[in-house]
Structure formats: structure tokens, C-alpha cells
Amino acid sequence: MAIITELPEEQEAAITYDVFLSFRGKDTRLGFMDHLYQALVNENISTFLDEEEVETGEELKPELARAIKSSRASIIVLSKNYASSTWCLDELVMILEQRKVSNHVVLPIFYNVEPNHIRKQENTFGEALFLHKQRIKSEKDAEKKIEGAHKLEMWMKGLKEIADLKGKEASGRRETVVIEEVVKEINTRLELHLKRRIPHIIGMGESIYTISSWLKRGSSEAAEILTIWGLPGIGKTTLAKHMYMLHFHEFERSSFVEAIGRICAQQTCSLLDLQKQLLGDILKKRNIEEHDADWCTSKVEKALSRKKTLLVLDDVDNFEQLDVLIGTKGFHPGSKIIVTTKDGSLTEKCSLFRMKFPPKHTKLPLLGLTNTTSMRLLCWHAFGNIDPQKGYEKKALRVAKYCGGHPLALKVLGSSLINEGASIWSDVLEMLEAKGYLTDVQENIQKALQISFDSLSGDCKELFKHIACFFVGKEREVTETILTECGFQVSYGITKLIDRCLLTITYDNKFTMHQLLQDMGRDLVHKESPDKPWKRSLVWKHEETLNLLKNDKGTQRIQGLILDMNLLRQETLPRSLSSVRKHNFQYDDENKSFRAAQPIQMIYEFFLRIWLVLAQLLLMLSSSHCKKVELRADALRKMDKLKLLQLNYVKLNGSYKNFPIGLRWLCMHGFHLKFIPSDLPMENMVSLDMSHSNLTQLWKKPKLLGSLKILNLRNSKLVRVEGFSGLPALERLFLNNCKSLVYVCESIGGCDSLVILDLSYCNKLSNVPISISKLKNVRILSLNSCLGASGFLIRMKDMESCASSSSIGEFLPKTPKSFLVPSLVTLSLIGNNLSNESFPKDFSSMSMLKTLYLNKNPIDSLPDCVRSLSRLEELHVGECWMLKSILCPPPTIQYLWADDCPSLIKITFPQEMWGVPFVFFEESESLTEVQGIMKIQAVAQIDDIILCRLGWTNIQHVKDHKIRILDSYKQPCDAKKLPLRMFYEFGIFSTCFPGKAVPDWLPHKSKGSSISISIAMPSSSMNKMIQGINISFVHTFLGRGITSRIRIKVENVTTNCKWRYSGGMYAVGETDEDIVWLCHWMFGDNEIKNGDEVGVTIIDDGTYVGIMVRECAISPVYNTDKENEEDPLSYYKSWNRRWTCRS
Secondary structure (H helix, E strand, O other): OEEEEEOOHHHHOOOOEEEEEEOOHHHHHHHHHHHHHHHHHHOOOOEEOOOOOOOOOOOOOHHHHHHHHOEEEEEEEEOOOHHHOHHHHHHHHHHHHHHHHOOOEEEEEEOOOOHHHHHHOOHHHHHHHHHHHHHHHOOOOHHHHHHHHHHHHHHHHHHHHHHOOOOEEOOOOOHHHHHHHHHHHHHHHOOHHHOOOOOOOOOOHHHHHHHHHHHHOOOOOOOEEEEEEOOOOOOHHHHHHHHHHHHHHHOOEEEEEOOHHHHHHHOOOHHHHHHHHHHHHHHOOOOOOOOOHHHHHHHHHHHHHHOOEEEEEOOOOOHHHHHHHHOOOOOOOOOEEEEEEOOOOOHHHOHHHHOOOOOEEEEEEOOOOOHHHHHHHHHHHHHOOOOOOOOOHHHHHHHHHHOOOOHHHHHHHHHHOOOOOHHHHHHHHHHHOOOOOOOOHHHHHHHHHHHHHHOOOHHHHHHHHHHHHHHOOOEHHHHHHHHHHOOOOHHHHHHHHHHOOOOEEOOOOEEEOOHHHHHHHHHHHHOOOOOOHHHOOEEOOHHHHHHHHHOOOOOOOOOEEEEEHHHHHHHOOOHHHHHHHHHHHHHHHHHOOOHHHOHHHHHHHHHHHHHHHHHHHHHHHHHHHHOOOEEEHHHHOOOOOOOEEEEEOOEEEOOOOOOOOOOOEEEOOOOOOOOOOOOOOOOOOOEEEOOOOOOOEOOOOOOOOOOOOEEEOOOOOOOEEOOHHHOOOOOEEEOOOOOOOOEEOHHHHHOOOOOEEEOOOOOOOOOOOHHHHHOOOOOEEEOOOOOOHHHHHHHHHOHHHHHOOOOOHHHOOOOHHHHOOOOOOEEEOOOOOOOHHHOOOOOOOOOOOOEEEOOOOOOOOOOHHHHHOOOOOEEEOOOOOOOOEEEOOOOOOOEEEOOOOOOOOEEEOOOOOOOOOEEEOOOOOOOOEEOOOEEEEEHHHOOHHHHHHOOOOOOHHHOOOEEEEEOOOOOHHHOEEEEOEEEEEOOEEEEEEEOOOOOOOOOEEEEOOEEEEEOOOOHHHOOOOEEEEEEEEEEEEOOOOEEEEEEEEEEEOOOOEEEEEEEEEEEEEEOOEOEEEEEEEEOOOOOOOOOOEEEEEEOOOOOOOOEEEEEEEEEEEEOOOOOOOOOOOHHHHOOOOOOOOOO
């Protein structure tokens, strides 16, 4: 739910900057502002900074006013002399006005000033205002004097308002840290993570128009699917991502699931991970704990049916992926699904199109760019402009033509020619045309891409090939650690690959590259020896690796080798299995209408389906059986230069002593032995991954591994883990989901380099090592559903008894306060059966902690120790079923997740907090108040004086009525019949009750869904301010179980300002019962004045089908405050009505 305040149309179209900077030049221009501006620009945040300084008294330049109105956010740097500049003060007032008429984000930075001094206008701010006041008093021109006095009043009011906003304090802090926080907050609040670094989508204007039209048109009663298809690299993903970023905010939910085909080809269980991502996006939950794909599909189906969703499924290469990801039940009316694929016929093969009423389907082929747009795209990447530099026109056109309109080839080739002279361009053309113009477009594209590769240094070339073969989709930090130890200049090389558009980094810090580029990198390795893989440097094809090892063909040339038997079984699944599936699909398609009418046919089909399922099982079993092979460990003995080795689900027999001693990365998922062989050479190993293994213990005797930095043992059968004294360089330890683990040695406290420790779901580990408190650099500690987590916290509370234990005494800190790991940034304690009594009294020593997970614990209120976390930014308490209240979390909180807390009633924030954080509370059905955001009250319990002040007269007759109320995430059948409730959020009060007509006391009525009036104050209200307006309308229903909610647009036609509101309360109507909605909108000073024309429209965007607006009504409400009389609405007015809430 959200209120959206709109700009006038001409302003809406003029958004050109992300951020406007307001500052006092003489205080900050040459230092802080310069660094801040550069940091924003470096993050691709479009920023307006004015270079000209203006003397006091000069009018604000029109271009500055336009820049403020055309920016999405403003950063106001309040320094000592800020208020001495009338220009700065005018900017401040205009920015705050913009905040009132739009969703303009304002972020104050208190640069060596106290917010309280600004609020009370003391010190330099008071002195500056006094001088302005004196100057205005001495003004001889009466008109200018009146204007000056009005400005002074606005300045003083603006300074008080900005001081109350949540911002950043720079006093006594390193400027680089403050700037980093500011950039991060702007990125978050403007959702700039969705904005990619390609500033122009060149040559796709027609496709953009087509998709925009498709998104806006169509039936609101059904979902629609669009398939964008074409060659690899033709721009399908880029186009889909661009359209998603433009339109995702128009839907209730949205998700972009990227690179589905590639992920499924490279990882087992990948579809389940993609399902979790999709489900998390739709439910707005970060952690989805689900391990069954079918069950997850069912959850996705349910979620998609409840919300109007924009969904992009990128790079789908099998219709079964669609079946698993989105199911067969359809979507909420008005939803839009975009599929990108290389096969235009693929989408209609999925199960959705075998329903009785399949979704409407549109296809959009991408055929490449024209010669003109091709040259523009090439020039954009080569010259930073859509036009070629003088003297390069013909060369640019020839290169562009050669790429055949292929965007990826143009992008990569253009990036390789940045700052290159004419001679290099000639050389490139000569290489491209050496064998004449090839007719095979794909071969041309491959050749064009290789030009960029050929321009790299030798080390960068090898780095590119290693990443293409082994590390696409892998975490950046882990991969860089491994490759650095392999001898690569990683920092330099990665930067070069990114600059050449050969490599990109995902939002979650993983390596990715286009499939064509990955194919090129692997093909370059393949060409080293096309027919003899043992003569290549890297062997990445599973079947080739298997044959190489079986036939003992290892050589000294091989540096990297991977074999995953599970993936190999998937790749070699007999074609007959595919044909069985195809037959199944074709049979369904041909008989879907016939079988509905023929019982005998239905019986026949039932037995046929059983036969098909059995046939699939037999084929899968035969495939699995034929691939069960055993290899000898000494098959690797000849590979002296081998540094990277993955042997997943491979059984090796014999001694491991002949394993290459130079191994840096060893990955052996499903390792079959109970111990790591003592003769396995590991002295140079940096990363060891033995996830899903049969290991019960690491080794029989401890080993000294001075190079090992990453140890991944998740999902193994480990019982004991010891010998940490032999792992001095260990940085990352993953023991999560080791269900049999009962002991972790206290020597872990000596791992001074440890940064990440994960003991989640070790449900037999009763004692978490107390020596963890000695770790100096650990940043992330995860103890989710770990049996020993509760005892770990209890031991925190009683340090003396722990210190008396001689077995662990040497690892314990000297003072109880230092026991709480001070370096922690993220602590996760999900699902540990922790009550409030389980926590220590103080967490203050964890001064670096920013993220805390307490989900799924039986706490009934916020533990006291949480309030002592001075830097906490994210707090997660979702699914805490006993949680009743969250009172005064730390004032630094920016995000609070309190979803699915059925007992939660109230959330409040401390007075010193500058602003309300983003709060997520979906499925917390008992919640009645989130301070500063929303409040729910039973109408019968509200004081009459409040109702009277709202102008809600004569509603006593409906106070005792009941109506079926629904939470937004539930189905109409779950609605409960409850007493009338008043819902307050964003300065809007609303309620609903059964009835056939709007209240009689609303004077201005109209049939239908819109009304417009001219505000004309009656003589009894002269000289009074307009406090707000009352709006009412009647929803009549065309069937049972239909959901109704407030969706209103209010427009001040005179000032061309608009406001939209989608309410957070839902009601379910009956066939014989209409629903009357009544709401009161509070407005600020001068937002609506006497003589203004005001229009109200009840929005019908097709989201809720079967509803009609019978009539609507409007009435202005005037301020009736008497002097010295307490305002009964003061509590509500104390909330900033335009703070944003997401739920």
C-alpha cells in the first residue's frame, strides 16, 4: 500500500537528475562537496551541482528551480554558514515544497552542526536569521518588505522541518564513511540498483514502444504473456530489463529472474533456487526455506494468483522450466509475464496453454539493428557519443556493417576500440575482413567478439578463459581469492574485463557474462586441441573429463579440470526420454477438448499417463546405472600443473598421494570417504569444498594447512570438526546443514583471519564453541536453527562460570563485555527457540553490527539488548509467533521486517529518531499500530470529538455494524466479519460499512466514479483554513466474494497537483450488500485553498473485477481550532504523512 503524490504532467516528463545538491559553497565546495559529487557520479547517479556562488539577496536562478523539480531526490548539506545565504534558504524551501507535491526524497547532512541548533535556530543559524530579519526591516520598499517577511517565515519553517528529517550526522566522523553511507542510502531509496550502467537503449525504440503499449493495454480480467525471442546476444535481456525497470512500480509485485537456462545447465537443484528467488520477490521475503520443488511451485502459484504482478523470466530454454517456475494455475488479473528465449515456439508448449482458458500470448521477434542504429551503438561504446569522431566515419560504418546489427558484437567491439587511433581501427577492419565477408552471421559475431579478446594482455586472456570455463555464476570474493593464488593479477585483470564488456558483476556480487562470451572463452580453450582434450589447458566438458580420466590421458598441460557426474547424467539423458515427454505433450494438446466429453477416453488417458511415468522412470534409472563409474585416484598423477579441480559425485579408488601438489581449488561434492585421506597433498590449497559428502571427521590426524582460506563442508555427515590450530589463514567456514555434527573444537578461537562462520541447521550441535568470542575479524555469524545457539547466549550471560572451565579458559576474553564479538556486522539467530530470557542484557560491545536476524523465535517483545546496538540498520523479526510489540528499536534502524507475526499489535520508534524506517508487516494480522505509518482502531471506541473534528457527523447508526474485512495477502474466503474499523495512514483516515448510499451530510454528490467541485467557503467558515476533505463512494458488486478497497486520485486542478492513494484495508462484498467507503484526507497549509477547483476520481484499473462505483461525494472540512484549545488530531498530525511504507 502506498500513497503516490504526482507532479504536473510537464514536470513528470522532465525528470532528468537523480540528485540535486544544495550546499553553502564557502563551507564545503572544495572539500566535502567535491568528494560527495565524485562519489555519486562514480556510482552512475545523475547529479546536479551548481558551480556558481551567489551573493545574499539575489533571486534563485530559474535553471536551479527547474533542476530541483526535475530531480528525484535532494541532498541538503547543512553547514555553519548555510543559513547566511538567501539562495540556499530559497533552495531549501523549494525542495521541501517539492517533497509535498511529489515523492521527492530529501536527505539532510548535518555537516559539523547540531540538528537541535537548526531546529531551535540557535548559534550561526540564529545569527544568520537575525541578520536577514534586520535587512528586511530596513527595506524601504513596502512591497519588498512584505515579500521579505513572508520569505523569512518560510525559511524559519523550512529549517525546523529539515531538522526533523532523518539524515546523516558528519560531526566527528570520517568524511569517506559519511559519503559512503549517503551514496548507499540514495541507491536504496531511489532503487537505483535496478538502474543499469548502459545509459541508452539504442536502436530499440520500436520494440520499446511495442512493449510499453502491450503493458498498458489488454484485458484487466486476464493475465497476458509476451515472448521476446531471437538470436543469442541480440538484446533480449537488455530490452526486457529496461522495460522492467520502467514499469515494475506500476504493479503490486514484480520479479526479474535472470539467466534461467544457463543456471539450470550449470548447477544441480538450480530451479529450486530460482523458485525461491521468485517467491521471495512476490512475498517480499528475503529468506525462503523450502526444499521441495513441487511444494515451492504450489506456493508460487498461490502467490501469483493474489497480486497483480510483472514477471520477467529470462533466457528460458525448456518449457518445463516454465512449468516449474510459474505452475499451471494462472495469474492474478492484470498480471504481465515476459519470457525471453531463443525459441519463439517454446512458451506455448508449457502447461498454461493446455488450460481450458489459456492466457493471451504475444510474440515479439528481435531481428537486429539497422545500419544506422548499429553505427550509433558502436560509436556510443567507442567514442561515448552516438556519432563517430571526425575522420572515423567510414571506418565506423564498415565495422558496424560487419557486425550484422548484433548489439553484443557492437558493444564488445566498440569497447575494445576506446581511445584507439585510426591505425588500430584499420588493423581491426583488416582482421575482420581477412577471409572476406562471411555469410554465417554467428561466425561473424564470434569473430567480432574475439577482436576484443585479442586486444587483451596475455594474463587477462588466461583470466577470461578461466572464468568462462569454471567461475561464471560464482561469488566474486571467493573466485578472486582462488585465482589470485593461481598467479593472476586479479584486481587489474577483472577491471580490464569489465571495462571491455567481457565480464559483469551481478547485484549480489557474482561473476556473470553473456552466454556468447562464455561460449567464445570455452571455444578458445577447445581450439587449443580440438580432438585431444588432454592437450588443452582447461577441460570443462564433463564427458571429456570422464573419458580422459578413465583412459589415463592426463598431461602436464592441464591446469584446470571439472567433472560433475550429476550434471553429466542430466546432459546424457537418453533422447527417448525427451521423445516420451514430447509425445505426452502432443497427446495432451490434441485431445484436450475430446477427453472432457468422453469418460472412456479419460480412463484410457489415465492408464496411458501411468505408462508414460513408468517409462520415464525406467529411462532415468537406466541412464543413472550406465553412468555409475569408478575412477582411480592416480589418474591425476601426470597433471603436475593442475591447480583447479572439481570432481563432484565421483568415486576414486586407490591412494591420493599422487594428486598434484599445486592444487589451489579442490571441489568434491558427494565425497565418498569418511575422512580426508592423510596422503592427499593440501599444502598449497586455498579453497576446499566437500559439501554433501560422507565425511564424519575432517582427518584422523590434524594437519597444518597454512594456505587454506575457504573450507566448505555444508550438508555433510560430519560428527566432529577439530584441528583449527592447523588452519591459521582460514577466512570462510561453512558447516551449515551438517545434521550429525555434535562437536566443534574450541581451537576455532585461534582462527584470527576468520570472516564468515556458518553453523546454521546443525541441529545436534548442543555446544557452540565459546571461543568464537575471541575471533577478531569475523563479520558474519549464522547460527540459524542451531541446537547450541540458545546455550551459547546463556553462557554469554554467565561468563564467570564459563571462564572457570580450564579446558576453554585460554580462549576466553578477560572481560564479559568483550565476549560479544565486536567485529560482527551480521548476526543470524533464526529459529533457535530463543525467548526474551535467553538474551544477555547488553549487546553494546557489538558496535559494528548492522544486520540482526531473530526470525522464528518465541520472543514476546524486543529483547532489551537489541536497543544497545548503536549501528543497527536492519532488524528481522518475521514469523515470531509470540511477538506482541516492538517498542523503540535503535534509532539507526532503516529496515524492519516484522511480517507473519500473528500476535504483533504495536510498533513504536524512539523520539530521537529522525524518520520512520521502511517497515514490512505483511501477514501480521493483529497489528493495529505502526507509529508514524498506520493505525487501526475500532470505530465504536474512537472519541466522538475525533470523529467530529474529521467532519464525520451522524455515523453513530453504523458504529455497531460488522463487515467482512480481509488482509491483502489472503483470499476472500478467509475474510472475517469484524466490527467497523478506522484505518489511518499517510494523513488519511478511512472506514467502510454496509449501505446503499453515501452519507446525507456530504453536500456534493455525483453518480459514477468522479466528481469535481470549486471550493467556496461559506460565510460561517470565512478566515478559516481548509483542514482536509471528506470523500465517500459506494461499491456495488456483481457477485459474491469480491474484494473492495480504496483507490482514489485527488487533483487540485487550479495548482495542477495530484495525489493518489491505494488503501491498506480490504473488504469483501456480498451480492445483496453494497459497501460505503468514507475517508478523510488531511492537507497541509495552502495545498487546497478557497477558490481552488478540486476533482476526485475513484480509480478502476481493472485489478478488481466485478465492482462498480454507484456514486461518490466530497466535502471540504475547515479548521475549527479555538485559541488555547488542544487539537484532538494532534497525535495523528505528529506523523509525517508522506513517509513511505512498504508492506
